[in-house]
Amino acid sequence: MTDHTIAGERDGAARRDGVPAPTPGFAYWWDRLGIVAVLIVLVALMAAIAPNFATVDNLLNIARSISINAILAAGMTFVILTAGIDLSVGSIVAVSGVVAVLCAVADVPAPLAILAGVLAGAVAGLLNGLLTSYLALAAFIVTLGTMTCLRGLAYTMTDGQPIVSNTLNFRDIGNGYMLGVPVPVVVMAVVYLVAWFLLERTRYGRHVYAVGGNAEAARLAGVNVRLVTTSVYVLAGACAGLAGVIFAARVVSAQPTAGTGYELDAIAAVVLGGTSLMGGRGRILGTLVGSIILGVLSTGLILMNVPFFTQLLIKGVVIILAIGIDSLKRRPLRLSR
Amino acid sequence: MSAPGVRPLLRLEGVTKRFGSTVALDGVDFELRAGEVHALMGENGAGKSTLMKILAGNIQRDSGRILLDGAEVEIRSPAEAKAHGIAIIHQELNTVPAMTVAENLALGREPRNRYGALDRRAMLESAHEKLARIGARIDPRRELGELSVGMQQMVEIARAVSEDARILVLDEPTAALSQGEALHLYDIIDEMRAAGAGLVYISHRMEEVWRLADRVTVFRDGRYVATRDKGEISPPDVVSMMVGRDLDDLYHRGPRTPGEVVLDVRDLTDGGRVGPVSFQVRAGEVVCLAGLVGAGRTEVARMIFGADRAAGGTVTVKGASVTASGPRRAIAAGIAMVPESRKEQALFLDHSVEDNIALGSLERFGGGGVLRRGHIRGAVKDQMRRLRLRLSALDLAAKDLSGGNQQKAVLARWLLRDADVLILDEPTRGVDIGAKSEIYEIVAELVAAGKAVLVVSSDLPEAIGISDRILVMREGRIVHELDSRTATEEDVMLHATGTLARTAGGPSWRTE
Numbered sequence A: 001m002t003d004h005t006i007a008g009e010r011d012g013a014a015r016r017d018g019v020p021a022p023t024p025g026f027a028y029w030w031d032r033l034g035i036v037a038v039l040i041v042l043v044a045l046m047a048a049i050a051p052n053f054a055t056v057d058n059l060l061n062i063a064r065s066i067s068i069n070a071i072l073a074a075g076m077t078f079v080i081l082t083a084g085i086d087l088s089v090g091s092i093v094a095v096s097g098v099v100a101v102l103c104a105v106a107d108v109p110a111p112l113a114i115l116a117g118v119l120a121g122a123v124a125g126l127l128n129g130l131l132t133s134y135l136a137l138a139a140f141i142v143t144l145g146t147m148t149c150l151r152g153l154a155y156t157m158t159d160g161q162p163i164v165s166n167t168l169n170f171r172d173i174g175n176g177y178m179l180g181v182p183v184p185v186v187v188m189a190v191v192y193l194v195a196w197f198l199l200e201r202t203r204y205g206r207h208v209y210a211v212g213g214n215a216e217a218a219r220l221a222g223v224n225v226r227l228v229t230t231s232v233y234v235l236a237g238a239c240a241g242l243a244g245v246i247f248a249a250r251v252v253s254a255q256p257t258a259g260t261g262y263e264l265d266a267i268a269a270v271v272l273g274g275t276s277l278m279g280g281r282g283r284i285l286g287t288l289v290g291s292i293i294l295g296v297l298s299t300g301l302i303l304m305n306v307p308f309f310t311q312l313l314i315k316g317v318v319i320i321l322a323i324g325i326d327s328l329k330r331r332p333l334r335l336s337r
Numbered sequence B: 001m002s003a004p005g006v007r008p009l010l011r012l013e014g015v016t017k018r019f020g021s022t023v024a025l026d027g028v029d030f031e032l033r034a035g036e037v038h039a040l041m042g043e044n045g046a047g048k049s050t051l052m053k054i055l056a057g058n059i060q061r062d063s064g065r066i067l068l069d070g071a072e073v074e075i076r077s078p079a080e081a082k083a084h085g086i087a088i089i090h091q092e093l094n095t096v097p098a099m100t101v102a103e104n105l106a107l108g109r110e111p112r113n114r115y116g117a118l119d120r121r122a123m124l125e126s127a128h129e130k131l132a133r134i135g136a137r138i139d140p141r142r143e144l145g146e147l148s149v150g151m152q153q154m155v156e157i158a159r160a161v162s163e164d165a166r167i168l169v170l171d172e173p174t175a176a177l178s179q180g181e182a183l184h185l186y187d188i189i190d191e192m193r194a195a196g197a198g199l200v201y202i203s204h205r206m207e208e209v210w211r212l213a214d215r216v217t218v219f220r221d222g223r224y225v226a227t228r229d230k231g232e233i234s235p236p237d238v239v240s241m242m243v244g245r246d247l248d249d250l251y252h253r254g255p256r257t258p259g260e261v262v263l264d265v266r267d268l269t270d271g272g273r274v275g276p277v278s279f280q281v282r283a284g285e286v287v288c289l290a291g292l293v294g295a296g297r298t299e300v301a302r303m304i305f306g307a308d309r310a311a312g313g314t315v316t317v318k319g320a321s322v323t324a325s326g327p328r329r330a331i332a333a334g335i336a337m338v339p340e341s342r343k344e345q346a347l348f349l350d351h352s353v354e355d356n357i358a359l360g361s362l363e364r365f366g367g368g369g370v371l372r373r374g375h376i377r378g379a380v381k382d383q384m385r386r387l388r389l390r391l392s393a394l395d396l397a398a399k400d401l402s403g404g405n406q407q408k409a410v411l412a413r414w415l416l417r418d419a420d421v422l423i424l425d426e427p428t429r430g431v432d433i434g435a436k437s438e439i440y441e442i443v444a445e446l447v448a449a450g451k452a453v454l455v456v457s458s459d460l461p462e463a464i465g466i467s468d469r470i471l472v473m474r475e476g477r478i479v480h481e482l483d484s485r486t487a488t489e490e491d492v493m494l495h496a497t498g499t500l501a502r503t504a505g506g507p508s509w510r511t512e
C-alpha cells in the first residue's frame, strides 16, 4: 500500500509527539520483502538444479511466458482490492483475440486491430462492472455467468474453429523484440507502471483501496462507490483484452479455447503477491512478483523434465506454502494488538 | 416552538421513515439554531440516528420537509449534505481500518498536485493540522485499524470538525472516549458554538448533555415528544419524557444474602501487565470490577472465561477447576460472559435475532444432532419476553436492532443457558435509561435466584448501584475493596487514580 513511501517520509516530515508509527523492524521488512525472498530462493534453487536455467535467453523466455498472466493479474489486482473477483478474464482473452484477428483479417491496420481487441475486453468488463455495482449482484456469480457467456461467444464467432492467419499484421506484439527485449515484456512493464501509478499516486487509487476496505465508509465520505467498482472491472477487462491480443499474436491465430483457466492463475498470482481476498489490502508490485514466481516455477519444472501432472501438484503446494508463510508473518503483529 | 426573533438554521418538519414494517420516524419535527448545542435524547430505537442519517444524506426520508435557512432543500447523498455545510460524526465508526490515519482523514478529498497526482506530503501535513486542532496525539502515518477504538473515534471527530460545517451532528461521540479525550471534545464543541455553528448532540449520558446543551429535544418510539430550554427542566424530567413513566428504583435492589463461594479466582495473571489478582464471588452476590480504562478489568474477565490464556493462577467454579482451558470448558462449567463490545465479540450481525440467541445452547435443542426449530423458537421467545424484547424482532437481523436491544439479545443468549456465573463487561454501554433499568432488573432477578455476577463497569453510579462489593483495579492489580452500601463515586475514583496516597489527611495505611 502506501507503506513504501512511509520509509521516505519518516525522515522528511518533522517529528511530532504522540503515538508514533512503528519503527520498521524485521516484521516490517519481512512483510514487504518476504515474497521477494521466496522468489530469490526459488530462482537460486532452479539455477542450481535445472540445466540452462540461468541463461539470458531462458530468462527472457520466462519473462515472455509470464507476461500474459502478469497482465491479467494486474487488472485482477484492482478487482480484488475492492473485495471483488473476476472469473471471466480467461474467456475475455478468447473473445478479444477473436475480435482482433477478425479485424486484422478484414485488413484493419494493426494498431486499430489491437485497440479493437482491448476495447472488446473493456466492454465485457463494463458489463461485469454494471451488473456488480448497479444491480448489486455478487461478483463471483456475475463473472461466473459472463465467463460462460463469453466463452460461448468466442465459439460462436469462430464457428468453433481456430482462425489461422499467417500474415497477421499485429503479430509483433506477441513475437517481436524491442531493443532485444520481447515486446510482450515491454507491454507488461508499461501495464505495471500505469497500474502502480494509478494505485499509488492518484486519488482514484486511494478510492479503490477505500472501497475494498470499507465500502460504506467510502460512500459516506463522498466516494462514488459504484463508479469505482464498475471501473475496476473495466480495467480488468481491458487488461484481459490486451492479454488476449498478445496471445493471438503469439499463436498467430484466434483460438476459441484461448485463456481457459487463466483466471485462476491470475488470482493465484494476486494472492501470492500478498493482496487480501477480503479487499483493501495489497500491492501491485507484489502481484508482479507473484506472477514471476508462478512463471519461474513452471519453466523450471519443464526444464527439469518433470511430468505435467507432477508440475500441477508442485504448483499447488507452492501456492499454499507461500500463502502460509504470508499469514505466518502477519500473525505476530496481530497478537501484539 | 421557535422563539420569536431567532431564525432557525435548520428545520425538519413531519419527517417519516419506515424500514419494512418498522416505523422508525413518525412525522417528527426538529429545529436547530445557529450558535446552539441542541441535545437530541430518547431511548434506544427512538429514531435519533435515523433522523440524523436523513439529514446527512445517508438514507432518504419517506415524507416530510427539510428547511435550511428557511428554504426547502433536498439532500440526496452524503456529498449534497456536505455541500450544504452539514457534517456528521456517525454512531458507528465509518473508517477504513486498512488505510492510514492520513488517508482516512483525506478520504473523498485527497489533495492533488498540479499534475493531478496524489500529493502525499500535503495529505500528511493537513492530517497533522486536523489532529492537532482537536488535540489528538496520533501519528497520521499509522494504519487506522491498529489504533484503539477511542483513537479511531478521535480521527472521525477530526475529520468532521475539519469540514468547518455550519451544522455538525455528533451521534454518541464519547461512547468510546476516555475522560481526557471527552473533555477536549467539549472544548471544541464550545468553540464551534461560539463561532456560530449549530450542533446536534446525541448522547445517553445525562451529565454530558447538561454540561453542553442549550436545548433538549426528546423522541420516544419514533415520535416527537417535546423541546425545552435547559433552564426550564431537570434531568429527571427528561428521563420521564424519554421513558414515558417515572423511574424511581433504577437498580432494583432488594435485600441480599450471599451464599457460598461460587467463583474463586486466585493469583490470576497474564504474566505481564495484569495481575496477580485474587477474589471470590458468592452465590447471590454482585461484585464489580471498577477502575480506569486500561486498568486490566476486561483482561481479568476474559482470562476467567478463558477467552485469553492466563499465564498463572487458578479459577474454580463451585470447587471445579476451569483454569486456562478456553471458553468451551468455561461455558460447560457454568460461566457466561457478555463481552465489552457486542458487535465485534458477541453478535452475528447479519443473522436473525433468534439465531443469535439460540446459538449458545444449540446442543439443548438437538435430537441426535438435528435441530428442533420449534423448540428453539419457543425457548427464545420465553427469554425475549423476560427481557421485554419485542417478539416482532425475532426474524430481524441483529444489526438492525438498536444498541439496547442488541445488548438484551446477547444477554438472552446466556440466560437461555442458565449459567451459574455471569460476567458482564460494560453491560450498559450505549444503552438507554429504560433498557438499562431492565437490564439491572434482570441482574437483580438472577442474583435473587442464587447466581454469582461479576460486572466490569466504567459507569460509576452503575458500579455502585448494582453491586454488593466493588473491587477497584489500578495498573493491573486490585488495590482496594469497597462496600457498595457506603461507597461514593469519589471513593472509587480516588482509589482508581491512586491520588489517595497524596491527598492530605487521607488514610496512610494503604498498601501497594
Ligand SMILES: Nc1ncnc2c1ncn2[C@@H]1O[C@H](COP(=O)(O)OP(=O)(O)OP(=O)(O)O)[C@@H](O)[C@H]1O
Pocket (backbone or CB within 6 Å): B019, B020, B022, B023, B024, B042, B043, B044, B045, B046, B047, B048, B049, B050, B051, B091, B400, B401, B402, B403, B404, B430, B432
Ligand atoms: N436499516 C434498518 N433496517 C431496519 N430497521 C432499522 C434500520 N435502521 C434502524 N432501524 C430501526 O429504526 C428504529 C430507530 O433506530 P435508530 O437507530 O434511529 O435509534 P436511535 O434512537 O439512534 O437508538 P440508539 O440510542 O440505540 O442509537 C429502531 O427500531 C431500529 O431497529
Ligand SMILES: [Mg+2]
Pocket (backbone or CB within 6 Å): B048, B049, B050, B091, B171
Ligand atoms: Mg443511534
